[in-house]
Amino acid sequence: xxxxxxxxxxxxxAIVLAGCSVDPRNFETTPVQVKTAKGxxxxxxxxxxxxLWDRAIDRPDNMSVRxxxxxxxxxxxxxxxx
Numbered sequence: 001x002x003x004x005x006x007x008x009x010x011x012x013x014a015i016v017l018a019g020c021s022v023d024p025r026n027f028e029t030t031p032v033q034v035k036t037a038k039g040x041x042x043x044x045x046x047x048x049x050x051x052l053w054d055r056a057i058d059r060p061d062n063m064s065v066r067x068x069x070x071x072x073x074x075x076x077x078x079x080x081x082x
Contacts, residue, residue, distance in 0.1 A: 027046040027050050028045075028046060029046065029047070031057060032045060032075065034071055034072070036063070036071055038060045038062050038063045039060030040058075041056050041071045042056065042059070043072035044072070045072065045076050048079065048080045051073060051076040052073070054073045054075065056072050
């Protein structure tokens, strides 16, 4: 009987937590443009608590996605500190 209760409680917990998924779109701010030596990067920033989600939505052709995303995360941190 205890095993059944444990399994049932685990299943219920999983269902409840599945309904709590976080959608980043709910935290988006107005995109910002950051000037770099390679050109302008347009960044989608999120709340100041969600800097790890910050990413580039437009970048110069001579810049990699990773480099542009790094620019955006740095901008998120800069704004977080201000």
